[in-house]
Amino acid sequence: MSKAKTVGELKPGENGTICCFTDDRLSLKLLDMGCLPGTSVQMKFSAPLGDPLCIDVDGYSLLLRKAEAHTISLVE
Amino acid sequence: MSKDQRKRIALVGNPNSGKSSLFNQLTGLNQKIGNFPGVTVDKKSGISVLTNGKKVEIIDLPGTYSIYPKSNDETVVADILLNKEGNLFPDVLVVVIDASNLKRNLLLFTQMKDLGLPVILALNMVDMADRKGVGYDLKLLEKEIGAPVISINARIGKGVEELKKALEEEVKPSANSFFDVTELAKEEIAEYLKKHSNDTAYWALQQLTINGKIKQKDSVQAKDTTLRYGKINRLVKQIEITKEAVGLKLYSEKIDKILTHKIWGYVIFLSVLFVIFQAIFAWASWPMDLIDVVFSELSVWLSTNLPAGVFTDLLAKGLVPGVGGVLIFIPQIAILFAFISLLEESGYMARVVFLMDKIMRKFGLNGKSVVPLISSVACAIPAIMATRTIENWKERMITIFVTPLMSCSARLPVYTILIALVIPDEYVLGVFNMQGLVLLSLYLLGFVAVLFSAYILNKIMKTTERSFLIMELPTYKTPRWKNVGLTIIEKVKTFSFEAGKIIIAVSIVLWVLATYGPGDNIKNAEQNVAKSLVGTKYTQNEFNDKVASYKLENSYVAKLGKAIEPAIKPLGFNWKVGIALVTSFAAREVFVGTMSTIYSIESADGDVNTIKSRMGSEINPETGKPYFTLAVGLSLMVFYVFAMQCMSTLAITYRETKGWKWPALQTIYMSGLAYMLSLLTFNLFS
Numbered sequence: 001m002s003k004a005k006t007v008g009e010l011k012p013g014e015n016g017t018i019c020c021f022t023d024d025r026l027s028l029k030l031l032d033m034g035c036l037p038g039t040s041v042q043m044k045f046s047a048p049l050g051d052p053l054c055i056d057v058d059g060y061s062l063l064l065r066k067a068e069a070h071t072i073s074l075v076e
Numbered sequence: 077m078s079k080d081q082r083k084r085i086a087l088v089g090n091p092n093s094g095k096s097s098l099f100n101q102l103t104g105l106n107q108k109i110g111n112f113p114g115v116t117v118d119k120k121s122g123i124s125v126l127t128n129g130k131k132v133e134i135i136d137l138p139g140t141y142s143i144y145p146k147s148n149d150e151t152v153v154a155d156i157l158l159n160k161e162g163n164l165f166p167d168v169l170v171v172v173i174d175a176s177n178l179k180r181n182l183l184l185f186t187q188m189k190d191l192g193l194p195v196i197l198a199l200n201m202v203d204m205a206d207r208k209g210v211g212y213d214l215k216l217l218e219k220e221i222g223a224p225v226i227s228i229n230a231r232i233g234k235g236v237e238e239l240k241k242a243l244e245e246e247v248k249p250s251a252n253s254f255f256d257v258t259e260l261a262k263e264e265i266a267e268y269l270k271k272h273s274n275d276t277a278y279w280a281l282q283q284l285t286i287n288g289k290i291k292q293k294d295s296v297q298a299k300d301t302t303l304r305y306g307k308i309n310r311l312v313k314q315i316e317i318t319k320e321a322v323g324l325k326l327y328s329e330k331i332d333k334i335l336t337h338k339i340w341g342y343v344i345f346l347s348v349l350f351v352i353f354q355a356i357f358a359w360a361s362w363p364m365d366l367i368d369v370v371f372s373e374l375s376v377w378l379s380t381n382l383p384a385g386v387f388t389d390l391l392a393k394g395l396v397p398g399v400g401g402v403l404i405f406i407p408q409i410a411i412l413f414a415f416i417s418l419l420e421e422s423g424y425m426a427r428v429v430f431l432m433d434k435i436m437r438k439f440g441l442n443g444k445s446v447v448p449l450i451s452s453v454a455c456a457i458p459a460i461m462a463t464r465t466i467e468n469w470k471e472r473m474i475t476i477f478v479t480p481l482m483s484c485s486a487r488l489p490v491y492t493i494l495i496a497l498v499i500p501d502e503y504v505l506g507v508f509n510m511q512g513l514v515l516l517s518l519y520l521l522g523f524v525a526v527l528f529s530a531y532i533l534n535k536i537m538k539t540t541e542r543s544f545l546i547m548e549l550p551t552y553k554t555p556r557w558k559n560v561g562l563t564i565i566e567k568v569k570t571f572s573f574e575a576g577k578i579i580i581a582v583s584i585v586l587w588v589l590a591t592y593g594p595g596d597n598i599k600n601a602e603q604n605v606a607k608s609l610v611g612t613k614y615t616q617n618e619f620n621d622k623v624a625s626y627k628l629e630n631s632y633v634a635k636l637g638k639a640i641e642p643a644i645k646p647l648g649f650n651w652k653v654g655i656a657l658v659t660s661f662a663a664r665e666v667f668v669g670t671m672s673t674i675y676s677i678e679s680a681d682g683d684v685n686t687i688k689s690r691m692g693s694e695i696n697p698e699t700g701k702p703y704f705t706l707a708v709g710l711s712l713m714v715f716y717v718f719a720m721q722c723m724s725t726l727a728i729t730y731r732e733t734k735g736w737k738w739p740a741l742q743t744i745y746m747s748g749l750a751y752m753l754s755l756l757t758f759n760l761f762s
Contacts, residue, residue, distance in 0.1 A: 024294055029546055031301040032142040034180040044329075048338035049434040054549055059208070060177050061549035063430055068544060 004076055007055060008069035010043035016074035017041075023071040034058050035072060082123075083132045084164075085243060088153060088188065089172030090181050091139030092423075092550040094200040096120075097230035098172055099136040100562055102240075109566045111734075112152050112164075118464065120566075126240045135164065141180070143187040143282065144297050147467050157191065158282050168247045169195045170239070172230070175212065176204035176551075182308045183301070186254040189223060190278035194247040197225045198239055204551070211317040220311055222250035231556055255304045257281050260296050264289055328551040335427050345431055348424075349450045352415045356454035357485065360407040367407075371400030389591065390584070398583030401663065402576040405457050405724065409571055410564050412451050412458040416465070417563035419447070421555035425465065426547065433545060439527055440534020442471040443545075449475070449526065452482040453519075456725045457575070460732055461567060470539040476732060477742060478529045480725050483522040483717060486664040490716050491518055493668055496688050498709030514713075521717050525749070571728070578727035586662050589632040597630035628673050633658050647715065647754040648708040648762065652694075660721045667716075707762035711754045718750035 010016055018039050021027035034057050035041070042056040051066040089095040099107075103122030112119045120136040137156065138149035145151040156164045171188050173181040189195050197217075205211065218225040224242050228235030258265055258277045261284065268280040268289075275283075284290050285297075334340050378392040419425040429443030436443050444466045452459035459479050466472040483491075492515075499511045592598065605622050614622075628634060637654030644654055656670040668687065675690035694703040720726070726739040733739070 025542065026544065026546075028144065028294060028297055028301070029146050029544065031298060031305075032144070032146065032183065033546060033548075034183070034305070036302055036305050045332070045336065047336065047430050047434065048341055051434045052430060052545055054332075054336075054430070058179055060180065061551075062546070063426065063549045064546045065433070065544070068546060 004073040006070045006074060007041060007043070007072040008053070008066050010041075010055075010074075012043050012045055015040055015042045019073045019075040021071055022073060026068060026071050030068075030072065033062060034060075035062070041072075083130075083168065083243075084135065084166045085124075085132055085168045085170060086135045086137050086156070086164075086166035087170050087172060088137045088140065088157075088184065090141055090174060090177075090184060090548075092548055093139070093172045093174040093181060094230040095139060095172040096136060097556060097559060098170075098198065098200070098228065098236070099134060100559055101230055101233045101236045102134050105562075105565075107562065107566070109570060112156075117149055117152050124240070126244050127237065128244055130244065132243060135166065140184065142184060142301070143191070144285075144301075148469060149467065154282075157188070157193065158279075158286065167194070168243065169193050170198050170243075171195055172198045172200050174204075175199050175202045176208050176210075178205070178210075178212065179305070179308050179312055182312070183304060186221070186304060186308065187278070189221065189250065190253045190255060190257070190276060191282065192249050192276035192279050194249045195223050196239070196242055196247060197221065197223055198230075198235075199225055199227045200230050202227050203229060209318065212312075213315045213317060216315045217311075220315070221254060222252055231553075253278060255300075255307050257300055260299055261290055331552050332427070335424070336430060341427075341431050345428060348419075349446070352412070352447075353450055353453060355411050355415065356408050356451060356458075360411050360454070363407040364404050367400060367404050371396055371403070375400075390587065393591065394584045394587030395580070398580040398587075399576075401583055401724070402572060402579050405455060405571065406568050408455045409458040409461065409567055412454075412462060413564050413567045414560055416447060416462055417560045418555050420465070421553065421559055423550040423552045426549050429545070429547070430549070437543075439530040440471065440474050440537070441530055442466045442468060442475065445471065445475040448479055449482060452479045452484060455484050455486070456480040456482070456722065457571065457728050458567075460725065460728045461571065463732065468543055470534075470537055471543065473733065473738065474530050474533050474537070476729055476738065477533060477745075478526045480720060480722065480742065480746065481522050481525040481529060481718065483519045484664075484722075486722070487518075487716055489665045490667045491515055491713060493671075493687060493691075494709050494713050494716075497691055497704050498706045518713055518717055521714070525718060529745070570731075574731045575724060575727040578730065579724050582723040582727075583662060586633075586659065589636070590628060590659065591631065593627075593631040594635065595630075598627050601627045601630070624673055625675070628655065628670075646758070647751065648705075648711045648758040649715075650703065653712065657715075657719075657721070660716075661723055663724065664716060664721050705762065707758050707760075710761055711758035714757045715750045715754040718746055718753060720746035720750075 004019060005016065007016060007018070018035055018037050018041060020037055021030065039058055044054045044056055044061060046053045046066075052063050053066055053069050055062050055064070055069070087095050087099055099120060099122065102124040106124070107120060107122040110119045110121075111117065117138055122134050122136075123131050124134050125131055137153045140150040140153045142150070143154055143157070145154045156162060157166075157169075159165060169188055171185045173185060185195070185197055199212075199214065202211075214225050214227060224247070226235055226239050226242055228239060230236075253276060256277060261281060264284050265277050265280045268284055269275060269277065272280070281290070281296070281300075285293050290296055335344060375392045375396045378396060379388060382388040382391070416425075419428065425444065425447075428446060432443040432446050436445050441449075445463070447465075448459040448462045451462060456479050459482075460476050463472050463475045463479070466475060495511050495514050499514050502510050504510055504513065597604065601623050605619065605626050609619070609622070633655055634651070636658050637651040637656075640654050640657070641649075641651040644657070649657070652671075652674050655674060656667045659670045660667045671691060672687050675687065675694075691704055692702060695701070696703040696705075720743045726743065729739045729742060730736060
């Protein structure tokens with residue numbers, strides 16, 4: 001299986017659709033926040049030092065660290 | 077429910093849903109702030125008078141995204157709502173929903189409803205959703221979820237009367253579940269419901285999860301959330317009425333372009349910090365001076381106008397200064413929390429976290445640690461209170477622990493007098509003033525100690541709570557003055573009552589130690605001083621000063637000072653400095669007052685120059701040279717940078733960490749550090 005692209009790899013303005021999660025504990029929190037498989041997300045901007053990131057999830061802005069964004073795989 | 081028992085209504089909702097604004101609208105000044113049992117999560121409760129005159133109790137539960145807890149705050153909510161026997165279990169739940177973020181907010185609502193609790197949906201921020209270009213068919217929503225829906229605007233108080241009306245009626249839990257979880261753990265739930273036939277399947281699932289009866293609970297939780305969201309999505313599509321967007325979000329995004337810019341973001345943030353810092357330092361100084369003058373005048377007035385005796389003395393020299401010592405912090409606390417609540421209300425605090433997270437994380441701190449650390453340059457007390465905004469327990473403990481190492485304003489008079497005493501007023505390289513350089517170094521030394529200690533602590537502290545940062549970046553909002561005002565009142569109250577009692581108690585103990593001494597020396601102070609002065613000329617004032625100094629030298633405090641002399645001698649300190657170290661425990665600036673009493677200088681808050689010249693003329697009997705050498709002076713300065721000498725800080729650490737473990741560790745660590753580094757300094761320079 002080729003490595004799927006993650007939310008952490010999106011460029012500002014780029015969209016993607018969530019496929020699945022690679023960290024089970026973290027996924028529960030992300031699900032609570034509305035990051036569901038099938039949800040479309042957009043990378044908005046990153047903090048000046050490259051981390052954390054700000055993404056758009058279903059119309060609201062979500063802050064998360066880069067490492068956390070890398071646990072969200074996207075549909076290819 | 078008996079008649080005299082008030083109906084208990086709990087407010088629940090996502091963070092930033094406007095829950096606290098609604099709470100303020102419902103209760104106004106009838107609020108009580110405390111802690112939930114066993115944890116330092118603010119518990120806000122209050123009384124609301126309904127339209128028919130009936131009073132109900134309102135509890136503002138911490139912001140939460142889901143019934144499955146992921147943080148301390150969320151655990152508190154789950155603990156309360158899943159325990160029917162608990163004394164905080166509500167009669168009715170009002171779930172506050174942010175309409176501009178309906179799907180995510182409905183997750184919590186449907187969970188609450190499915191637990192079988194009587195719920196009312198308070199739909200907030202409809203105006204924001206409007207501007208985003210979405211509207212909802214509320215009648216249809218009400219029908220679909222089977223619970224009353226009330227549209228409110230918590231910021232301006234719209235819809236609050238309608239909500240109160242709805243609370244007058246009996247709210248019944250609806251029989252149908254929004255999402256049926258039975259399939260997720262069929263056998264377990266069926267068995268549970270056999271014994272508890274009145275409960276819902278969702279209630280059963282939660283109880284079974286808590287009791288460890290569900291085998292793959294993470295996967296059950298994931299399925300519940302995913303499927304529930306699926307149903308919510310369908311519901312929202314059904315009730316959505318699309319309108320034309322007015323571009324509210326674009327507005328917020330434009331501001332973010334500047335406020336999170338890689339240069340301007342930090343420039344603006346530093347400016348904000350600078351303004352806060354200036355305000356606590358400069359604006360707070362005149363009310364603080366006023367409180368200081370009022371209480372010292374009151375103290376003088378009491379001792380001259382009341383009949384002399386132990387009681388008068390206790391009142392004038394123990395209790396009144398003790399109360400003054402508590403009240404003096406209020407201006408700084410009020411100003412700091414005015415700013416913090418403005419930052420929180422406007423949504424800027426989330427940007428602070430965004431900007432600072434990466435840097436602070438390296439030291440085990442949180443983006444939000446920056447505000448407490450900067451404000452502790454003024455005073456550690458409001459700073460430690462401000463750490464409540466940090467959700468992660470470990471990061472919060474580290475911040476509390478290192479905060480007192482920043483040089484606070486109480487250290488400044490100590491630094492000033494010692495620098496004037498031992499550092500020459502000369503220029504290095506023609507431009508840098510030596511005294512200024514030393515002062516700057518002392519502040520930097522404190523800051524380095526903060527980073528160093530945080531780094532070490534981060535390495536050794538174990539935690540089960542994983543550090544993550546997954547939070548909503550709220551849109552910018554205009555702050556509500558009512559909310560800012562209520563925050564200030566709440567923080568001032570908390571400090572005065574909780575930390576105040578410890579501070580007053582310690583003040584009285586210190587007063588006893590400084591007023592009484594072994595033997596009759598103190599009682600016969602006047603005669604003894606008079607005897608020693610026979611044949612010399614002196615004024616009445618000089619005589620009084622000599623008596624005060626004589627009394628202090630013969631008190632228990634002096635005994636303590638002499639007792640610790642062997643321990644502090646390697647640092648270059650004699651017993652007179654020892655006395656000042658002991659009394660400094662009340663507050664560091666007391667050093668100056670104690671020194672002037674020991675060197676019998678007119679009035680404690682006398683001229684720094686007089687104290688300086690008296691201290692400068694002290695001769696070391698062993699060397700025959702001035703006692704306060706460069707080595708002694710620097711050693712003492714270093715000691716004041718590090719030592720934990722502030723009972724108010726300890727009192728607030730005790731309150732904020734719920735025990736004596738952290739204050740004790742703080743005292744041992746800081747004093748140990750102070751001792752070793754003073755020892756090093758003294759030996760390097762002598």
